Amino acid sequence: MDHRATEALYKPVGHNMNSRADDIIEKMKNSVYPELNFEFIYKLTNESERGAVLIGTSKVEEYLEKLSRKILPSKTKSYTSRLLNYPGALSSFSGKIELLYAFRIIDKRFYNSLNTLRKIRNNAAHSSEEFKLIDLQEEQTKINDFEEDFVGLIEHLALNNLITSKKWKFEKILADQKEESKPYFQKEINKRLENLKDDEDIKEQLRIWILSYGLVFMCLKIMVLIDDLDILDNEKLTWIEIKK
Numbered sequence: 724m725d726h727r728a729t730e731a732l733y734k735p736v737g738h739n740m741n742s743r744a745d746d747i748i749e750k751m752k753n754s755v756y757p758e759l760n761f762e763f764i765y766k767l768t769n770e771s772e773r774g775a776v777l778i779g780t781s782k783v784e785e786y787l788e789k790l791s792r793k794i795l796p797s798k799t800k801s802y803t804s805r806l807l808n809y810p811g812a813l814s815s816f817s818g819k820i821e822l823l824y825a826f827r828i829i830d831k832r833f834y835n836s837l838n839t840l841r842k843i844r845n846n847a848a849h850s851s852e853e854f855k856l857i858d859l860q861e862e863q864t865k866i867n868d869f870e871e872d873f874v875g876l877i878e879h880l881a882l883n884n885l886i887t888s889k890k891w892k893f894e895k896i897l898a899d900q901k902e903e904s905k906p907y908f909q910k911e912i913n914k915r916l917e918n919l920k921d922d923e924d925i926k927e928q929l930r931i932w933i934l935s936y937g938l939v940f941m942c943l944k945i946m947v948l949i950d951d952l953d954i955l956d957n958e959k960l961t962w963i964e965i966k967k
Contacts (some may be wrong), residue, residue, distance in 0.1 A: 759942050768928070788813075790819075790828065792807070792821065832869050841864055868935040877940060882932070889925070896908065
């Protein structure tokens with residue numbers, strides 16, 4: 724993941740971001756969570772659109788389970804299994820979302836984003852019709868709208884890194900050519916690079932890149948919430964005692 728691109732794009736997007744958004748950006752720029760790095764995004768972008776939704780949503784649900792475990796009053800296997808394993812109340816994606824919202828761990832904005840993602844995941848998993856992200860542009864915007872200005876940030880970051888990955892591929896193609904052929908290939912590559920943002924292939928691929936970055940940002944937000952709840956490592960505390 725290009726952390727420099729993240730930092731550069733963050734400031735122009737808006738200055739009204741709250742502290743939660745700042746914390747998410749900071750997590751994205753470090754390597755504390757190696758499973759949420761460029762390799763994971765690259766994996767998703769090389770899946771089919773249906774596959775990317777299913778795999779990416781599974782990762783989000785995995786992090787929601789970590790958050791759910793954080794607020795449970797007991798961490799014993801017998802207790803957590805009763806809730807998190809089927810048919811427990813927290814065994815489903817929707818169950819985790821509803822619990823975390825009911826107990827005010829996530830806000831309404833994130834709740835709406837997660838439910839939009841859940842509906843798209845269900846459509847991808849159970850529909851026999853062709854699955855296309857181009858038919859879900861409004862829903863995809865709702866998914867990424869869980870923090871102020873994140874829709875624009877995610878789209879900018881996805882486009883920037885998609886173009887960067889294309890440039891790397893072009894450079895590799897050029898490096899593999901014979902010396903006498905390189906001037907011709909360099910000329911052709913320069914033509915492609917001039918209009919890369921308007922390239923139809925880029926526009927098509929961008930949808931899955933936006934999806935992938937949005938899901939990674941979701942996971943990072945969940946990790947921010949988990950960090951905020953470190954006080955719950957003391958299993959004896961209730962919310963009223965925490966407030967005191």
